[in-house]
Amino acid sequence: MEAHPLNRYFEVHGVRLPDPNPALSLEEVRTLYSQRHPEIATATVTGPEEVGDKLVYRFSTSIGTKGQVNTPSIEGNWHLRCTLTGNP
Numbered sequence: 001m002e003a004h005p006l007n008r009y010f011e012v013h014g015v016r017l018p019d020p021n022p023a024l025s026l027e028e029v030r031t032l033y034s035q036r037h038p039e040i041a042t043a044t045v046t047g048p049e050e051v052g053d054k055l056v057y058r059f060s061t062s063i064g065t066k067g068q069v070n071t072p073s074i075e076g077n078w079h080l081r082c083t084l085t086g087n088p
Contacts (some may be wrong), residue, residue, distance in 0.1 A: 008048060008055040012037055026057065035060075 010017040010029060016031035020032055026045055034041040039061045 006050065006053060006055045007051065010056060010057045012040055012043070012059040012061070029057075030059070 005022075005059035008019045008022070010019070010033065012033075016035055019039075020029060024032070029032045030040055030043075030045070037059075040059045045057055045065055047057035049054075049058075
């Protein structure tokens with residue numbers, strides 16, 4: 001029996017990001033990818049999850065502002081649903 005290390009990749013909003021360097025820590029990968037995807041800087045990382053012969057780490061972000069509720073559309077894009085309170 002042979003043991004092989006599993007390769008990893010990362011996902012943000014369903015977009016697959018390749019592992020830039022297997023020697024990098026998760027925080028180093030976050031720093032590297034946050035230059036192109038700024039929302040990753042404050043994202044929660046979940047994983048690893050074994051998918052086939054790969055390990056998947058997911059960056060989950062909270063999008064929105066106070067008073068708004070985010071709902072995903074059928075296409076997977078995010079739309080804002082506003083909640084109005086108080087007098088007009």
